[in-house]
Amino acid sequence: MLPRQQSLLVRHHPFPLFQKHGALKGQRSLRRRLRICGGTGLAKALGYFAELRLAMAPRTRSVLTALTWLISPIALLALWAAVAAAGIFPRNLLIPPAQVVQAFTGLLASGELYEHLGNSLSRLGLGFAIGSLSGLAFGVLMALSRQVEVYGGPLFHTLRQVPSIALIPMFVLLFGIDETFKIIIVAKTAFFPVALAACEGVKAIPRSYFEVADVYRLRWPTLVREIALPAAAPPIITGFRISLTRAWMVLVATELLAADSGLGQMIEMGRQMLRIDVVMVGVLVTGVIGFALDFTFRRLEQHLFRWQTR
Amino acid sequence: MLSLLRKTRGLLLPLLLIGAWECLSRQDAAGAYAFVPLSTIGSALLELLGNGELLVNLLASLARTSSGLALGIVFGVLLGVLMALSSLANRLIGPLFHSIRQVPMLGWIPLIAMWFGNGEFSKVLIVSLAAFYPMVLNTYQGFSHVEQRYREVGQVLVLSPWQQFCHVLLPAAVPSIATGVLHALAFAWVTAVGSELFLSSGAGLGNLMMNAEAGSRMEVIVLCVLCIGLCGYLMNLLFTLLSRHLLRWRSIR
Numbered sequence: 052m053l054p055r056q057q058s059l060l061v062r063h064h065p066f067p068l069f070q071k072h073g074a075l076k077g078q079r080s081l082r083r084r085l086r087i088c089g090g091t092g093l094a095k096a097l098g099y100f101a102e103l104r105l106a107m108a109p110r111t112r113s114v115l116t117a118l119t120w121l122i123s124p125i126a127l128l129a130l131w132a133a134v135a136a137a138g139i140f141p142r143n144l145l146i147p148p149a150q151v152v153q154a155f156t157g158l159l160a161s162g163e164l165y166e167h168l169g170n171s172l173s174r175l176g177l178g179f180a181i182g183s184l185s186g187l188a189f190g191v192l193m194a195l196s197r198q199v200e201v202y203g204g205p206l207f208h209t210l211r212q213v214p215s216i217a218l219i220p221m222f223v224l225l226f227g228i229d230e231t232f233k234i235i236i237v238a239k240t241a242f243f244p245v246a247l248a249a250c251e252g253v254k255a256i257p258r259s260y261f262e263v264a265d266v267y268r269l270r271w272p273t274l275v276r277e278i279a280l281p282a283a284a285p286p287i288i289t290g291f292r293i294s295l296t297r298a299w300m301v302l303v304a305t306e307l308l309a310a311d312s313g314l315g316q317m318i319e320m321g322r323q324m325l326r327i328d329v330v331m332v333g334v335l336v337t338g339v340i341g342f343a344l345d346f347t348f349r350r351l352e353q354h355l356f357r358w359q360t361r
Numbered sequence: 362m363l364s365l366l367r368k369t370r371g372l373l374l375p376l377l378l379i380g381a382w383e384c385l386s387r388q389d390a391a392g393a394y395a396f397v398p399l400s401t402i403g404s405a406l407l408e409l410l411g412n413g414e415l416l417v418n419l420l421a422s423l424a425r426t427s428s429g430l431a432l433g434i435v436f437g438v439l440l441g442v443l444m445a446l447s448s449l450a451n452r453l454i455g456p457l458f459h460s461i462r463q464v465p466m467l468g469w470i471p472l473i474a475m476w477f478g479n480g481e482f483s484k485v486l487i488v489s490l491a492a493f494y495p496m497v498l499n500t501y502q503g504f505s506h507v508e509q510r511y512r513e514v515g516q517v518l519v520l521s522p523w524q525q526f527c528h529v530l531l532p533a534a535v536p537s538i539a540t541g542v543l544h545a546l547a548f549a550w551v552t553a554v555g556s557e558l559f560l561s562s563g564a565g566l567g568n569l570m571m572n573a574e575a576g577s578r579m580e581v582i583v584l585c586v587l588c589i590g591l592c593g594y595l596m597n598l599l600f601t602l603l604s605r606h607l608l609r610w611r612s613i614r
Contacts, residue, residue, distance in 0.1 A: 116452070123457040142547060205371035206378070213590035216467070216555040217567075220574040221582045225395050246528065300465035302553060315468075322471040330471050338464035345463075 101310040120230045146328055151335075154328035163317070168336065171302060171313040174230070178237025179298050183291055186242040190249025190287075207246070215301045219308055228309040233302065241294040248290020252283040285356050292348035299341050314340075397579040405580035414569065419588060421564035427482075429488025432508040433545055437496025438538065444529075445504030458497065466491045466552050472557045479560035484553070492545035493554035499541025502538050503534030516521070538612060539604040540586070548601055 113316030128148060129326040134140070158164040192199045193207070215236060226232040239278055260282060264274050306315025379399070386396040409415040440458070444451040472489060478482040507530050515529040557567025564583050573581035 119586065120456045123453050123455075124460065127457060201370050202374055205375045209590075213586055214551040214554065214593065216551055217586050217589045218571070219558065221579070221586055224575060224577060224579050224582065251583045297467075300467060302469040303465050303493045307467065310559065317469070317487070318471050322475060325475075327472075327475055330475065332470050334464055334472055335467045338460070341465055342460075342463040358587045 058142035061338070102128060103301075143325060146325065150328050151331045154326075155332045155335075158329070164225075164336070167312060167314050167317045170342075171306065171315070172340075174233050174313065175237060175299060175302050177179030178234040178302070179241045179295060181234070182238030183245045183300070184236070184292055186245030186294070187249050188288070190246035191240075191253055193246070193251035196248045207243075211243045211247070215297075216304055219305055223309055226273050233305050233310070236305055237298045237302050241298045244294035244297065245287070245290045248286050248293075249283070252281070255286070256282040285352070288348070288355065292345065292352065295348060296341060296345050299344060303337055381535055395584070402580045402583055405578070406584055409581065409584060415584070415588065418564050418566050419568045421590070422553055422557065422566045423592070425484055425565065426549050427558075429485045430492045430545060431548040432485070432489035433492025433549065434542060436501050437493045437545070438540070439543075440493075441497045441500025442504060445501045445512065448589060460525070462494050466494075467555050467559070470556060474560055479562050481563060483560060484556045484565075487556045490548050491548040493588045495544035495548060496538075496541045499537050499544070500534065503537025503541075504530055506537070507533040509609050539608060542602055543597070543604070547593065548594055550596060551588075552579060554589055 083147050131145075132148050137143050139145075155164075188202075189207075193203060194200075218239065222236055226235060229241050256279060260278050261274075269277065291298065302313075303315045303318075306313040308315075308321045310316040310319075314337055318330050318333035318337075321327070321333060362514075382396050383399050386398040406415075440454070444454060444458075466487070469490065473483050473487060499521075511529050511533055512525075515525045520528065553565075554567045557565035558571055559567075561568045561571045566589060570582050570585045573585070592599065
């Protein structure tokens, strides 16, 4: 771009705020940016820091940018600690962060947390394995066979509409509140997204791929391994990931409602005994596990399908 | 005749399932306890419709869902726009948002119940949170994936920031926001029922189900489950039709 044109664009650029990289990342735009925030002392201070930041080497700047990701969690923690220390709210409702850490180490030391976590995860593993594998089989069948689709499709799509959470009371009456009930409900939750993804994934394989396979006279095993599997796998893996996070959510909900062990039961017990520290530890651990499951599957997706050009 | 049979093939499995249910209910007393006969379900439907219990609870659940949904959509869109348009806000709020999002929605219920009690406020809060997450994500995606060409047209026409927002960014982001509302609708409905299961106070389908579970009245639970599934399906369908109608100006691939 010619310099003159560029400067025109800079002067009249409609969105100085929204440009991440480009000609606008100069001091002028920073001042303009700050004028939007208001020209008080705070803004002046911010402007000083902004100019300081610009004067730094790019390397240091990128490190600082990375550090800004930490600001808000740390600010929230500090606010929480300050409010808890000030005692604005009753002490049994808003506990200081240190007490949560203490409860966490306590639960860890007594082995209670491991036990609950182990119970929850084994339920999740078993239920998810049953549900997702049968969902995979059913989905592939439904995609390949017209008969299965015609006979099973309507029932499948009707049952898919019923949320798992709403089924908890019904399954309690049908199967009791034992282990069977939880595994069935996790399996039910995992079944539908995987079956749907498998059906759509297999159906979406372009017909031309099979024609190419025909031309090369590929045999069945080779056809499946070399063509069908790579083409259908990405949506199926995404289906697995979605169903895993949903299954985790439903499992925790189930344990909250009816269980004698597990993470959800620990939270519910803490609630009944007004141990808010235990409840918070439970909520945090639930979040970390959910994140870890999702993250692992995402990395797996990226790793398996890095050859894909999107 | 044959073509009629062909069309109704899909009904075969559901009918078989219902038949098996009825059959199990007639086996013995234990079977009749869990698998209630169809006639009982029918009379329960008449009873619940007659005394208005089903309608009152359904309306209460729907009202909760819609108020939570409205709150979630408004705040979700606001935060999504803020995060998409300002990289500073994205860097400040993003990490917090994404880490809080990891906790399953229903996992918050005990904590919220301890802080805010188990009344109407907690339930609406939970529902609006459930609607909030997909709204933020989809709005953010919609606004940050506006095609560069459109932005450049705005630059060439020297639009003011507000004009750029109204005429370039917003129309490009609306389809994505509509997808967000569709997700938020489903989440809000499920969470409303879920929160009623946990915080059983006041009217609501979840509460009706919990009471039926305590009285082991399977027929009421079956009716509630059917009602929840049907309502979810209808809401989904209505919104899809509505958004298709409203977004008909958009060239569809």
